[in-house]
Amino acid sequence: MTEQVKTKMIGGQSMLFWDPPWIAAAASVVGKKEGEGPLGSFFDAISEDPMFGGRSWEDAESRMVKAAAELAIGKAGLLKEQVRYLVGGDLLGQLIATSFGVEALSIPTFGVYGACSTMGESLGLASALIDGGFADVALAVTSSHFAGAEKQFRFPLAYGNQRPLAASWTVTGSGAVLLKKERTGLNSQTVQEGEYGVRVTGMTPGRIVDFGVKDSMNMGACMAPAACDTIAANLRDLKEEPSYYDRIITGDLGYVGQEILLDLLKEKGYDIKKQHLDCGILIYDREVQDTHSGGSGCGCSAVTLAGYILRQLKQGKWKRVLFVPTGALLSTVSFNEGCPVPGIAHAVMLEAG
Amino acid sequence: MTEQVKTKMIGGQSMLFWDPPWIAAAASVVGKKEGEGPLGSFFDAISEDPMFGGRSWEDAESRMVKAAAELAIGKAGLLKEQVRYLVGGDLLGQLIATSFGVEALSIPTFGVYGACSTMGESLGLASALIDGGFADVALAVTSSHFAGAEKQFRFPLAYGNQRPLAASWTVTGSGAVLLKKERTGLNSQTVQEGEYGVRVTGMTPGRIVDFGVKDSMNMGACMAPAACDTIAANLRDLKEEPSYYDRIITGDLGYVGQEILLDLLKEKGYDIKKQHLDCGILIYDREVQDTHSGGSGCGCSAVTLAGYILRQLKQGKWKRVLFVPTGALLSTVSFNEGCPVPGIAHAVMLEAG
Numbered sequence: 001m002t003e004q005v006k007t008k009m010i011g012g013q014s015m016l017f018w019d020p021p022w023i024a025a026a027a028s029v030v031g032k033k034e035g036e037g038p039l040g041s042f043f044d045a046i047s048e049d050p051m052f053g054g055r056s057w058e059d060a061e062s063r064m065v066k067a068a069a070e071l072a073i074g075k076a077g078l079l080k081e082q083v084r085y086l087v088g089g090d091l092l093g094q095l096i097a098t099s100f101g102v103e104a105l106s107i108p109t110f111g112v113y114g115a116c117s118t119m120g121e122s123l124g125l126a127s128a129l130i131d132g133g134f135a136d137v138a139l140a141v142t143s144s145h146f147a148g149a150e151k152q153f154r155f156p157l158a159y160g161n162q163r164p165l166a167a168s169w170t171v172t173g174s175g176a177v178l179l180k181k182e183r184t185g186l187n188s189q190t191v192q193e194g195e196y197g198v199r200v201t202g203m204t205p206g207r208i209v210d211f212g213v214k215d216s217m218n219m220g221a222c223m224a225p226a227a228c229d230t231i232a233a234n235l236r237d238l239k240e241e242p243s244y245y246d247r248i249i250t251g252d253l254g255y256v257g258q259e260i261l262l263d264l265l266k267e268k269g270y271d272i273k274k275q276h277l278d279c280g281i282l283i284y285d286r287e288v289q290d291t292h293s294g295g296s297g298c299g300c301s302a303v304t305l306a307g308y309i310l311r312q313l314k315q316g317k318w319k320r321v322l323f324v325p326t327g328a329l330l331s332t333v334s335f336n337e338g339c340p341v342p343g344i345a346h347a348v349m350l351e352a353g
Numbered sequence: 354m355t356e357q358v359k360t361k362m363i364g365g366q367s368m369l370f371w372d373p374p375w376i377a378a379a380a381s382v383v384g385k386k387e388g389e390g391p392l393g394s395f396f397d398a399i400s401e402d403p404m405f406g407g408r409s410w411e412d413a414e415s416r417m418v419k420a421a422a423e424l425a426i427g428k429a430g431l432l433k434e435q436v437r438y439l440v441g442g443d444l445l446g447q448l449i450a451t452s453f454g455v456e457a458l459s460i461p462t463f464g465v466y467g468a469c470s471t472m473g474e475s476l477g478l479a480s481a482l483i484d485g486g487f488a489d490v491a492l493a494v495t496s497s498h499f500a501g502a503e504k505q506f507r508f509p510l511a512y513g514n515q516r517p518l519a520a521s522w523t524v525t526g527s528g529a530v531l532l533k534k535e536r537t538g539l540n541s542q543t544v545q546e547g548e549y550g551v552r553v554t555g556m557t558p559g560r561i562v563d564f565g566v567k568d569s570m571n572m573g574a575c576m577a578p579a580a581c582d583t584i585a586a587n588l589r590d591l592k593e594e595p596s597y598y599d600r601i602i603t604g605d606l607g608y609v610g611q612e613i614l615l616d617l618l619k620e621k622g623y624d625i626k627k628q629h630l631d632c633g634i635l636i637y638d639r640e641v642q643d644t645h646s647g648g649s650g651c652g653c654s655a656v657t658l659a660g661y662i663l664r665q666l667k668q669g670k671w672k673r674v675l676f677v678p679t680g681a682l683l684s685t686v687s688f689n690e691g692c693p694v695p696g697i698a699h700a701v702m703l704e705a706g
Contacts, residue, residue, distance in 0.1 A: 129481065
């Protein structure tokens with residue numbers, strides 16, 4: 001057993017999977033604004049109704065979660081009874097979007113919270129549960145809703161406050177990723193000719209990094225140091241250079257956070273400029289959509305992964321991706337009490353094969 | 354590998370560990386009221402100051418979390434740098450008690466939320482990470498604070514509202530459990546003569562169970578159906594009778610919830626009356642301490658486990674315990690919007706050996 005531990009525990013902080021789980025399906029459900037953005041054509045479902053047929057913003061988000069989860073299970077040709085565990089979370093206090101969204105599925109559920117890094121945490125833990133032999137099928141699902149998040153963290157929409165340029169726009173969307181122990185294609189029962197299956201090969205769980213930034217309207221600056229810490233840990237643990245990955249994709253640093261991340265990593269001797277993308281930058285058209293620093297929220301990295309990133313891997317355009325959702329660990333209570341906003345980032349290693 | 358999966362996945366919902374992790378240390382830090390209760394002598398630290406030297410209720414809770422975590426690490430004779438992963442959470446929105454409490458430890462952290470069931474979720478996931486080969490040392494820590502929870506979920510303390518008899522009293526306390534891959538005694542480097550080591554042998558993660566109960570002042574009734582679902586799943590998956598365990602210990606059902614649980618399980622053909630204990634009932638003296646239905650909160654099951662339950666196992670008074678923290682999945686938003694209060698319960702199998 002000692003040998004097993006030595007091989008799965010890599011460096012100071014990372015885990016490598018022996019029998020990397022396969023991504024059997026991924027689903028994305030988004031709002032109108034996300035559907036109009038540059039990635040619009042990649043999403044499975046775009047709702048014209050911001051309420052998604054629900055009776056409150058929270059209910060709307062729960063409905064997105066349920067739709068994304070059911071769509072992913074269906075795409076994999078499975079029944080919900082065949083999903084052994086669900087790992088998921090959202091931004092709302094006490095994870096109500098997730099719990100009310102998934103309760104009807106009746107799948108044993110691990111609720112997790114890593115702010116906007118939650119898809120990294122969910123996907124990594126679900127993969128570890130499969131690689132560890134505890135599950136054959138597991139589902140990772142996260143979400144956010146612009147209106148619910150504004151209500152939770154900032155101002156009521158009706159207040160119509162001005163937004164500083166460093167602020168990001170919370171993505172309305174839910175992404176679900178279904179993992180299987182057995183080899184499978186993405187969104188098809190088998191790996192098709194000329195396409196690749198996608199596996200989760202490892203994870204670097206993040207530490208909480210606190211640079212003392214107190215501006216909740218500048219999440220990018222709060223999260224960039226955490227992204228730097230986790231990406232550097234991953235490369236150090238693996239003894240690899242940034243070029244090991246075709247892309248290193250952070251969650252929602254936005255334009256402001258991206259610049260800080262590139263600078264901080266350079267100080268550590270890593271230049272990831274060629275590899276770096278950010279879901280928050282990818283998802284909106286900055287000029288046309290008036291989204292300032294970019295998109296954010298648990299849904300931002302989740303739908304970009306489910307809709308866009310996994311497709312690039314499936315089509316062989318990228319071979320290896322380090323997916324690094326980033327989270328800002330604040331609540332209105334901590335913020336109003338004058339606490340800083342620490343960040344966390346969880347990195348998940350994806351590989352086409 | 355197929356054989357491995359078949360053995361670690363038990364029945365429909367449970368996981369059994371092949372090489373069950375050992376509990377190397379456990380620590381409990383509580384408030385004055387808990388120190389005055391029947392379990393007072395079992396706790397490591399009792400603070401006369403409800404603020405724990407902090408400047409807000411949230412800060413107070415973070416200080417408890419940090420103290421409990423550091424104490425557990427110290428008892429195991431380890432440095433924080435030797436703890437590979439931390440799994441933990443609390444009741445406050447966006448888990449601020451945990452994140453501000455553990456950030457100085459700089460341990461890669463998985464934030465989890467299962468309301469008051471969070472210690473079951475944390476302990477189970479930390480154990481799975483070790484048994485899966487992803488960590489050699491992991492820490493599970495959860496907390497709650499009476500004043501912080503009242504502020505979060507009910508009324509400001511200064512309001513002085515009356516509490517119905519079915520209401521529970523949120524425990525001020527934080528419990529931390531340090532897990533190791535290698536055989537070890539509890540709170541001593543080796544298993545002492547005449548004592549036992551304690552292992553985590555498996556877990557049954559819970560499903561979300563919603564009976565439509567809407568009374569946030571009667572958590573016991575909201576959580577009992579979930580406890581029943583998880584306990585029945587554990588016994589069914591293991592093909593065992595309740596007598597397989599010396600004790601089946603729920604988290605914080607209290608007097609009201611206990612009665613409902615015993616009735617519901619009887620309907621399923623399981624009589625656990627002889628085995629059942631509840632941390633919420635154990636922790637306070639109902640008559641003297643005016644705590645109505647009993648204690649509750651993420652800290653309730655955590656400190657009862659760390660202080661009392663593990664000691665009984667170590668001393669050989671009990672051989673096998675099913676530890677089943679129970680959570681009520683509500684927020685003030687969901688409650689005020691008229692949503693019901695679903696429950697969840699995560700069961701962790703403990704064994705002296």
